[in-house]
Amino acid sequence: MTANIHILPGREDQVWQKGSGGNLACDRRSLAGSVTQRACAFCGSRVVLYPIADALHIVHGPIGCAVYNWDIRGSLSSGPQLHRNSFSTDLQEKEVIFGGEKKLHASLVELIQYYQPKAAFVYSTCIVGLIGDDVQAVCKAVSRETGIDVIPVESPGFKGTKKTGYQAACEAAFKLVGTGDTSQIGPYSINLLGEFNIAGEAWMIKRYFERMGIEVVATITGDGRVDDLRRCHGAKLNLVQCSGSMTHLAKRLDEDYGVPFQRVSFFGLEDTARALYAAAEFFGDPALMERAQEIVYEEIAKITPRLKEYRKRLKGKKAALYVGGAFKAFSLVLALRALGMKTVLAGTQTGSAEDYEQLKEICDPGTVIVDDSNPLELAKFVLEKDVDLFIGGVKERPIAFKLGVAFCDHNHERKIPLAGFEGMLNFAEEVANSVLSPIWRFAPRRMAQALNPKEDSHHECNC
Amino acid sequence: MLEGTTSEIRERKALRVNPAKTCQPIGAMYAALGINGCMPHSHGSQGCCAYHRSQLTRHYKEPVVATTSSFTEGASVFGGMANLTTALDNIFTIYDPKMVAVHTTCLSEVIGDDIPMIIAKAKKDGKIPEDKIVIHTNTPSFVGSHVTGFSNQCASTIKYLSKSSGETKNVVNLFPGWVEPADMREIKRLAGAMGLDYILFPDTSDVLDSPQTGYYKMYPDGGTTLEQLEAMGDSFQTIAMGPLCSQAAAEQLEKQCNVPAKVIDLPIGLKATDAFIDALRVAGDVSVPEEIDKERGRLVDMISDMSQYFHQKKVALFGDPDHLISMTQFLVDVGMTPAIVVTGTPGKKFERRIHEICADTNPDVVALAFSDIHYLHQWIKQNPVDLLMGNTYGKFVARAEKNLPFIRFGFPILDRVGHRAFPTVGYAGALRLLEKITDAFFDLRDRNDSDENVELVL
Structure with missing residues (x-):
């Protein structure tokens, strides 16, 4: 065999x-002709940003791109469910020839009026990259008209593998960072990056930190909210779980806001314990470490x-x-x-x-x-x-x-x-x-x- | 998740909210999987291929294999010729299929790759072994829908492969349309029971419902063989089921090899199955065997047994045109009232057909092509219905409407398994549909009726 x-x-x-x-x-890149298990840049962007539950996510392209990732991931939201809908400009031949900017503009205005989202992400697909729609200009115009942030995600599929898309997603998310008030954020505060709250995992992890006395400012992007992203630069440390997708954002937060980051994992006992200890150690407060140890002992027991x-x-x-x-x-x-x-x-x-x-x-x-x-x-x-x-x-x-x-x-x-x-x-x-x-x-x-x-x-x- | 949907139907000029369709290439991929030893090849970015494979896998719970040209930024500027040539070389060297079925994507269509030219050149340069075949079909994602992609793949396959030897054989071609592997199996059973020699194309039975053996077969045993595809040109007739999925292929074969085409609806429900059996009867010049007569009788018997529960029940349906046309007819035939029928696939013909079918019983039926589930939902809010039928995405509408009875029907079904095991075509399939409908109604009553109203006997 x-x-x-x-x-x-x-x-x-x-x-x-x-x-x-x-x-x-x-x-x-995968060899042409191989039965690769990989997807494209668009897919990478889409999966990373989609759990931001109070944002509008619209796919600018033919219908398929919006359908195949429609609510397929169990990224749970404790509040809004807007992200679980599928919005697409459903580009037709006419728009491919004459451009899809008008349609995108009209779609955005309609959707924003109807759903009143906190922000909107506009994903570019292969074809948009090719026909040369100025997505950025449309986003800017709609932002001006509606007063909400409309953020383009540069994710045409052919740009690369999911990794390329992760980066585009991080860049898009980063546009929101730094626009919120951080005055209420305490000294022991972190963000969880690359945690998508599949089956409610972010909630479990968050509870450990809260028990330790550490505030979780934002989980990015699981059970995500626009306002959390806006103020996440106020956290003192970033813990990056899915490093492939979120290291880029962590680096940007480090460069522009001086928030350091550490790679962690919450899979398995050893790694989970290590992640809690890492946070405690970072803040240098023995009480934190003590509580972390208590949690670890208690939970493992x-x-x-x-x-x-x-x-x-x-x-x-x-x-x-x-x-x-x-x-x-x-x-x-x-x-x-x-x-x-x-x-x-x-x-x-x-x-x-x-x-x-x-x-x-x-x-x-x-x-x-x-x-x-x-x-x-x-x-x-x-x-x-x-x-x-x-x-x-x-x-x-x-x-x-x-x-x-x-x-x-x-x-x-x-x-x-x-x-x-x-x-x-x-x-x-x-x-x-x-x-x-x-x-x-x-x-x-x-x-x-x-x-x-x-x-x-x-x-x-x-x- | 859809609790926020308002009942006031808003005019939308521009966009799709919760689509009732997807794009052409996935249909081409599904059709190509119904060819024995065939490798579907997606000429575009690798995401397309991964998406289609994942979606088909979620629906069929089977491994789905296809290759991709893995477009890069370079390919999108300079064309995909190098990628496709390398791909063909690699595919035949390693995966050794009998045939590769190339379909395009929006990207390669807009770039304007000349696929036949690329294939010819690859052949000339020895990238395609002598005894192997490469065909192609055009499936830009910004035209039609997954259903037209299926249709295009079928028609193109015939264009490339079917030949007329000049000698007509006593064989009938059966084009089943986009139905489940179990449906294809049932269509073969019925044709066999009628005593006809047939070729079914495409045939995904024993491809996407293969048994568990403990081994992995890249090319499962099923599928229409290349010999059969060629021989279809010598058949004396084609019965094409589902106009949107099968008509183009049947007409192509008629034009190319003079095989007369008879186009009928998908054999879902009583009337459409009658039409199918009759088409077989006429084609084979045979009489309908008692076995099939009895199957029909059992169906009519169940309809009459349960008829009191069907009358005037309002139904909302969404899905693909061929399926919806037959299903709407079936609902009308059992005494139910299709109230709104929506497809995402463009085409006014669909709307006309639905209006024709409902003309006597509900002239006000809303039939919409090129629409979406959000519209359907808003309409239901203003015009309550008793039953919803559609693919898995309908379950959120059903929940938002206080657990409106909901029957999964169509593609994709991502959260149940019955569709891949039991047919909905034929009389047996209609029995199953009736069971589902009555179960949906009765389960709701058993759950919600007050103690004094719960009935033991229904």
Whole structure:
């Protein structure tokens, strides 16, 4: 089965096995013709800004771009739900020829009158970049007319991968920063950057900091509000979780407002604890550190007995993970290790050279590391390494299931919070439920394996 | 989430709020997946391809494979020729499909890439192996909708591949339109039961509903084969189901190979299935077997059993024109009253058809093409209905309207699984639809009726 699956020529150096030496190439565009799991710059911008719930998000382009990301991420809002609607200028042939500026202008004015949003983001798509609409001028004009901030997001898809779009999103968000009143913000205050409140995770994390006595000025962008962005420069520290998407904004806040930032993760016990300690240490108040330790002890004590149970049942199982950004991969490797599991395949869509160096360090010998992979490659390694669990997103899920392998969604379609201490327990529970599910015994490949453990790898397939 | 929608319908000149359509390329991709051993290829930015694959995966819960030209800023200035050529080379070297079906995107259309020229040159330069095929279709996202993309892919495939050998065979071509894999399976079952030799195109059964084996197949077993695609030119007739999805392909084949085209509605509901069975009967010069007669009888029986619950029930529908036309007819046939029928796909013909179907029972029916779910919602607020039918996005409307009974129907369905397992076409499909409708009504009553009003027997 696996012998006749090849790695795409030109991609050999984007696949690396720990113990083999050499370097992993990354940060390049996908090869034309590959079945890449990656998306485009527009997608990157859209997913980063969309959780700002009281803003209007309008996609300037043909209808598809607005449809495919319409409410697909579970970024929860505790208040307004405006962001969950889909607004599009639905460009038609006529506008492609004669320009879409007028239509955009009219759309914005209508929507702003109707919904009275706090601000508006206008996303440029491929075609807008090409027909040369002056989106900036339209935004400026509508801003003047309506009195709200109308912010263009420079995100034509062809500009690059999601990473390019993240940067455009950060630039757009940054336009709001510095326009709000910061006088009420206390000395122990932070922003959470790159936390999107999937399944309510931001709320859990926020509670830890509040218990410590640290004020969370803004979560960017989970459960986000325009006014929080306006005043987030008043916070004293930025904690950046999804580094791929938000490091740029953190850097801008550092450069222009002198707010330093630290990369953190809230996945897994160790990383969550480390993040709380990092904040306490930054403010240098021993009382903060004491409270952080209390929280960590208390929370870990609460879940340890059940975690141990799961660990017993999961020990020795093998996992493959393919996720968007590298920082999540680090956390997952550690979290899986805490469950007694081994990561045998780790990959990301958008990791940087420095990310992969770190990933190589924390992985076990023999772990395969891939950059910008595709279904065939993933399937190859899953079978070769006889993986028990796959962690990925929407496109990987059915592949894992076809292979008769358990799956955990650690992407934006996850339905339960996996961050923080409780999240680790949820994670263990979800992993155990899937890995130990009776269904895999019925997968023909597994049945054959059970009968004849050695024959398996010679199975033919038409890949 | 839609609580803020106001009932006062506002004039909108410019935009789409909560669309009832998506763009052409995804339809082309779905149709191409119904060809055996075919790799759909998206000639544009890589986001398009990723989006279409994800959306199809969410709907079908299956791996969906397609490749992309991965446009860059350079390609958008200088054209996508180099990208497509490299892509074709890579695809055949590594993924080894029998065929690649290229579809364009808004980006490559506006750039003006001449796809046939690029394919010809790639062939000449040896980038495409001798025994392999590359076809293309034009699917600019700013024209039509996902449904027309499907239609374009079907017509283009025929244009490239179907041939007439001069000898007509006793085979009928069946073009099912954009329906589920389970529907395609059902259409084949019915044609088989009628005793006809047929070619179904496209055929996504055993592609997007493949069994779990423990192995991953990039090209699942199903799909219309290349031999069948060529041989369609020798069939004695085409039955094209759903004018918007299938008519263009049928007419192309008629023009190209003199295969007469018969265009009928999608066989959803009683009347449209009757028309389908009759078309098969006439085509094959056969009589309808007792087995199918009985299926029909069971459907009519259930309609009469439950008819008291259907009468005058007002229904709001949104989705794709072919589906809506057949469904509206079915609702009228069981005694219900379609009140508003909305599609995002442009085209006045759709509106005319809906008005024709409802002329006797509800001349005031609102039929709108090129509209959206927001409009539908506002209209419902002023004109309450008893039932909503549409894709998954309808659930927010249903919630905002105090749990209005809602039946998922159409594409995409992102939050239920039945659509990929059970057909809605044919008499069996109509039975299932009736079950859904009655369940929706009865569940609401069982939940909301006061104690003294709860009925044991319904």
